[in-house]
Amino acid sequence: MRLVWIYPDLLSTYGDRGNVLVLERRARLRGLPVDVVEVNSDQRVPLDGDIYLMGGGEDLPQVLATRRLQADGGLHEAVRRGAVLFAVCAGYQMLGTQFGGADGHPLPGLDLLDISSSRGERRGVGEILADVDPALSVPRLTGFENHQGVTRLGRNVRPLARTLTGVGNGDGTEGAYSGRVLGTYLHGPALVRNPGLADLLLTWAAGQELPPLPPQAEELALRLRDERLSAVSVS
Amino acid sequence: MRARLATTVGGAAATVSRLAGKGDGSVIGGIIGLRLEPDLLSLLAAGRQVVLVTGTNGKTTTTRLITAALSALGQPIASNVYGANMEAGLTSALSRAPGAPLAVLETDEKYIPAMIKATQPKVVVLLNLSRDQMDRAAEIWMLARRWREALAAIPGCRVVANADDPLVAWAASAASAVTWVAAGQRWREDSWCCPNCGAHLLRDGDEWSCRECGNRRPPVSWVLSDGHVLDPSGRAQPLDLALPGRANASNAVIALAVAEAFGVSLPSALSQMRGVTSVAGRYTQVQRRGTEVRLLLAKNPAGWLEALDVMVPAPVPVLLAVNAQTPDGRDTSWLWDVDYRRLRGRPVLVGGERKMDLAVRLEADDVAFQLVDSIDHAVDLARSPRLEVLANYTAFQQYRAVLGRTE
Numbered sequence: 021m022r023l024v025w026i027y028p029d030l031l032s033t034y035g036d037r038g039n040v041l042v043l044e045r046r047a048r049l050r051g052l053p054v055d056v057v058e059v060n061s062d063q064r065v066p067l068d069g070d071i072y073l074m075g076g077g078e079d080l081p082q083v084l085a086t087r088r089l090q091a092d093g094g095l096h097e098a099v100r101r102g103a104v105l106f107a108v109c110a111g112y113q114m115l116g117t118q119f120g121g122a123d124g125h126p127l128p129g130l131d132l133l134d135i136s137s138s139r140g141e142r143r144g145v146g147e148i149l150a151d152v153d154p155a156l157s158v159p160r161l162t163g164f165e166n167h168q169g170v171t172r173l174g175r176n177v178r179p180l181a182r183t184l185t186g187v188g189n190g191d192g193t194e195g196a197y198s199g200r201v202l203g204t205y206l207h208g209p210a211l212v213r214n215p216g217l218a219d220l221l222l223t224w225a226a227g228q229e230l231p232p233l234p235p236q237a238e239e240l241a242l243r244l245r246d247e248r249l250s251a252v253s254v255s
Numbered sequence: 256m257r258a259r260l261a262t263t264v265g266g267a268a269a270t271v272s273r274l275a276g277k278g279d280g281s282v283i284g285g286i287i288g289l290r291l292e293p294d295l296l297s298l299l300a301a302g303r304q305v306v307l308v309t310g311t312n313g314k315t316t317t318t319r320l321i322t323a324a325l326s327a328l329g330q331p332i333a334s335n336v337y338g339a340n341m342e343a344g345l346t347s348a349l350s351r352a353p354g355a356p357l358a359v360l361e362t363d364e365k366y367i368p369a370m371i372k373a374t375q376p377k378v379v380v381l382l383n384l385s386r387d388q389m390d391r392a393a394e395i396w397m398l399a400r401r402w403r404e405a406l407a408a409i410p411g412c413r414v415v416a417n418a419d420d421p422l423v424a425w426a427a428s429a430a431s432a433v434t435w436v437a438a439g440q441r442w443r444e445d446s447w448c449c450p451n452c453g454a455h456l457l458r459d460g461d462e463w464s465c466r467e468c469g470n471r472r473p474p475v476s477w478v479l480s481d482g483h484v485l486d487p488s489g490r491a492q493p494l495d496l497a498l499p500g501r502a503n504a505s506n507a508v509i510a511l512a513v514a515e516a517f518g519v520s521l522p523s524a525l526s527q528m529r530g531v532t533s534v535a536g537r538y539t540q541v542q543r544r545g546t547e548v549r550l551l552l553a554k555n556p557a558g559w560l561e562a563l564d565v566m567v568p569a570p571v572p573v574l575l576a577v578n579a580q581t582p583d584g585r586d587t588s589w590l591w592d593v594d595y596r597r598l599r600g601r602p603v604l605v606g607g608e609r610k611m612d613l614a615v616r617l618e619a620d621d622v623a624f625q626l627v628d629s630i631d632h633a634v635d636l637a638r639s640p641r642l643e644v645l646a647n648y649t650a651f652q653q654y655r656a657v658l659g660r661t662e
Contacts, residue, residue: 029447029455033386035591041619060447062455078394084453145390146585164586166390208588212615240618244611 021047021054021225024069026095029060030085031111034166036075038209039106042218043071049237050230052222061085065094070225071104074111076207082110082119089114089130099132104200104225108210112195112203113137113169120169133203134174135196143168147252148186148206150194153178158216160184161194162248163206171196171205180204184254200224213245285343288350296342299349300374303333306359306513307374309367309402310382310423311395312558313506314340316498317382318361319534320510324524325517331355338535341366345374357517364398368405371412378516379406379430380509381416381423382438385445386592387555388584395422399450402426415512417505418475419461425450425470434512437461437475438505441564442557444592479508486511486521494525497532500565536651541658546634548642548658552651554583556592562645563593569601572637574627576607576646576654583648587612595620604633607650630654 025040040056047054059065061084065072072095077085089095099105105115113119116129120139129137148165152158161181170190173179180195180202181188188194188205195204202221204210211218215238223230288295306325308318315338322334333352335344340361349358362370364384371379381402384395399422406414407429416427418435422445427433439461440446446463449456454467464471478485482504485491494504507528514524533539537552553562566573579585587609595617603624605613610626617624627633634642646654 030453032444032592034389034586035588038588038591038616038619041591045619060455078396080396080453081448084448164390164588166586208586209591212591240611240615244615247611 021052021071021222022066022069023054023056024066024072024098025056025058026065026072026074026089026111027061027085028058028075030081031075031077033076033078034109034164034208036073036108036208039073039075039108039211039218042209042211042215043073043222046215046218046233047222049233050222052226061088065089065092065098067094067098067101069098069103071106071221072098074105074107074114076109076111078110082114083127085110086114086119086127086130095130096132099201102200104221105132105202106221107201107203109165109167109205109207112205113171115201115203116171117174133196133198133201134176135171135203136174137169137171140168140170140190144187144190144205146186147248148188148194149184149249149252149254150181150186150188151184152181152217153197156180156197156220158214158220160249161204161206161210161217162213162245162252163204163210165205165207167205167207169205185252212241213248215241215245282339282343282347284350285339285345285347289343289346296346296349296370296373299346299353300358303349303356303358304517305374305376306357306378306380307362307367307370307376308359308380308382309362309364310380310417311364311385311387311555312553312561313382313502314338314361316503316534316537317380317506317510318359319531320507320528321380321513322359323527323531324510324514324519325357325359327514327519327523327527328357328517330357333358333360335361336535342370342373345370364402368401371405371409375409376412378413378415378513380513381414381427382506382509383417383420383440383442383557384422384426385442385555385557386589387557388586390584390586395445396450399423399426403429406430413516415509415516417509418473419463421446421456421463421470421472422450424473428473433473434477434516435473435475436509436512437478437480438509439479439501441501442560444556477508477512479505484508484511484521484525487515492521492525496529498534498538500561502561502565536655539655543658544631544634545640546637546642547640548630548634548644550651550654550658551643551645552648553645554647556589559593559645563595563597566643566645567641570639571641571643572602572604572639573598574604574606574630574633574637574642574644574646575613576605576644576650577610577613578608578647578650578653579612580608580649583650590616595622598622602637602639604636606630606633607646630657
């Protein structure tokens, strides 16, 4: 299985490496051979990845990364071929038809997900809890968000989750997905506290159900997850 | 007269705060004084030669080193030695030393534009810029832009800046007079791209350049090289600091460049700086139940990277501790930006209020560890003559309170 991390030189602000490490570990523990490709913004995006990851970034890097991915075309081609794409925060906004640029003026996005983002009134900073679309069979999301984006979902996507606490898309929903493209405002190492979401991406990429992990391999992650779930009250 | 009244009332409040055991009194006096006289900082700074020190990491230590170096001038120096680095802290430091013609002031990186305006500094020191507590701090490209605008607006000021940090160099290049220091850059994750135009930077050793816009590392006059300082004439001298680590050597070379701007000779500045052994509890060694415990404070990925370098090597055990209170930043995501693999094979203990976050992070790097509930628990498990402790801000303060606030 090949994991492709898109532009860590521009889009890696909040421990985004965590998502790569979690996917790599959970695949290896199941005996799947994994290799990780880090693609910087001066390199071509490879077409043969199974899962592509996009992280968070400041306003200007977000604009630059969008421009280069548009010009490169590799990510679009990979998604057309059925690759999995997982994007957080700034990366999530970039997937849409448009997002708020460095000075708040809307800029065209990558058009890989039917969403549209703009700059909101206030920054949403803090812990977020959200219940995932039952169709995905993924347990409640726990994470941290730090963004000023408001995202409207179009007809061709479904909300990833409904927020219990936190801001998310701004309308009570959180994230979005369509096919194998999935984005979320849970930033940075979002998969660390949500191993169920990591396994969803791995299952999509593998094209088949995966065996469960041995319990001791999950113990710490589940303890952390429980600790955070109980530390944050549902508003 | 208003400045004097505000200072006196503020000073009384600071004394009350210290006596009540609420703090070291370094902020409350400033807050009250500023409420009585909003321009108090400008009034107090007028007529003094002020140095402002800013950057993500090393502010407190560099402020301490510059103060030591300038003590060779034999004049009183005002300084916020306890790291209270916003307006009230600076105000309080100046009001406590009314007769000091010199002031060396650590300044929070967000507040530097306003503090430049208020204090009209002779020298501004820019150390480094990297991601830090982003749930409450500004984004760093934006910070660099604000520094740049503030420095362009103060023509008489000299900037001493680290040429090896592209974000810092871009901000400093707007100033009218810059002393460039090759102080090194261990953490590069925030400067792969050109701050001027956004293109991926070419890196070759310490050199960096942008092939799109021509932005490049400026020619340097002071150099840190393998524990030595090269002065502008190219002469090498060993630093021989009591403070450990590459980051402190880097801070020291920058402090020497500041000392030069005040006419202090390199040998006398160096000999004063060598006398600095700990800074507000950092690097302090304390005996605890027969174990010599050394405390290191670092608050963000760049700081942790440098601190892991500083540690006494294996087999000396390491205690890592993380909290996520407001002063630490509520978000622990940054733990994933640090590479812990070099800790493999040595005894590692994990503590602090967010130890589970760190535990999962270490597991991902295949680093074995044990969880601990307190510093004494760690000392007991370590069963070693030495223990190295690396903690972020409030975790460090909690351990320090247990071990006693000795310098």
